[in-house]
Amino acid sequence: MTATVDQVVVGVPDPRLRPFVGRYLGYREYAPRPLVRREVAGAFVVVILGWGAPLDVVDPRAASRGAYRVDSFVAGPFDAYCTTSTVGVGLGVQLLLTPPAARRILGVPLGELANRAVAVERLPDAWLDRLRGRLAEAPDWPRRFALLDGAIGARLAATRPVDPRLGRAWRRLAGTGGRVGIGELADELGWSRRHLAVRFRQELGLAPKTTGRLLRFQRAYAAVGRSLAVPAPTPDEAGGEDRLGRPGGWAEFAVECGYYDQSHLIRDFGEFAGATPAALASSGSHSSNPG
Template sequence: MTPVGEMVLGLPEARLRPFVDRYLGYRERADVPLVRRESAGVFVVLILGWGAPLDVTDPRSVERGVTTVDSFVAGTFDGWCTTRTVGVGEGVELLLAPLSARRLLGLPLGELTNRAVGVEQLPGHWLGRLRDRLAEAPGWPQRFALLDRVLTARLVASPPVDPRLAWAWRWLVASGGRGSVGTLADELGWSRRHLAFRFRQDVGLPPKMAARLLRFQQAHAVSTEIGASGRAVDWAAVAAACGYYDQSHLIRDFHQFAGATPAALLAAR
């Protein structure tokens, strides 16, 4: 059965946009269990919900998931996972770049690598209080305005990340994950070992894995855009454009990060 509901997009205020690209408010009813496969990504997912609980499961390890929660944070994952829910769910979803999440959450993302954690388990319990205030707000405009106020205050109160690390992240993103990690380390004047340590600590994944995920995310986005236009996807061309050696290399990453071939994933979308 197809779930029934609404989705509302909100744009954060200007000061927040370098850190949070959008808010997604949702209300969804699933009369039978709804299971979704969620692709890996070098981003952090924050769900603040007040409806039906859900489960997040990593097929590689039960300990990495969380059950019967309405609000959670999922750190950077290097494999796909699933979510399962039934009933009426309502809440707000945010996708955060790793270093933005590092500042907002106030903890190294290495502590959340390949993990989903209920917000009540995080330090300070401020996300749980924010969730309660969002639930009490009369509508989406008021909820988005509340997010603006609270998240801006968190950023103002948090120390900035190391500017060298911020530069390294921007460099890797600008290259689409195709830049050499050795070149990046040389540009920073860091050893490869130190660069890998800093990325594991503050991004949650080593730079080579982050680069792979950036390439995958670009290939996923490009193929989805082509498919949505009604055109046939030339997978070899997508692979070449996104920095893969060949089409089989792209397929292997889709299997690891999305749990399906590119064509199967596009058909499901």
């Protein structure tokens, strides 16, 4: 069963906030029957501030990690896929934050949020819950986005940046698509590998090695998603190419995405998306998370 997306509105944050928040995504979506989505893993933090139909966020590995009957929640970095389910009219705003931005804006060490979805009213500070109420009362999207600007700007003014060495570690991982070695990264920071792993996991949610794997996967997953926007060729047109149009098929695609071989690509897709890349491409199925 699919949902009808009645409205999607993209808001551009104040220029001073764009290093922390790339965009605001407002939405109105109608699911007349129960709608279940598989959400891929990712080295990012999802913030949903909603005022419509509630939903469940379920981690198949452990029920206690999910959030149930919530309209607003924060999901920390996840190292496996989860599912969401809802029925009715969903209304809200979605933000995707990098771990350093989320650590500062939320004011919570992401080690407390990793592999968890938490209703906003259960967070230590109630500012997100109050903001959700103000967003629901606002008459239109421009005023909602202005409220977000004001609230996030106030948070940034009141909180301290993350340790600059952790910020550097994140930028190196993100800039290389997770391809920098953890030993090399630790040497650059003047830390031991162990100290880097402990501090990174505590403040930014997951171990740096896992984060690197997720960043590499996100690039591959996004490439598969872009391919779904292009009509698949017929067998005659394909000339032996895969769904992505590469003569070398998935093996070549794996190498382009930074994988040692195709088997490592398939392993990560199974773990982080719950399906092989070929299955996703052939079915046209893609998570609402960007990967």
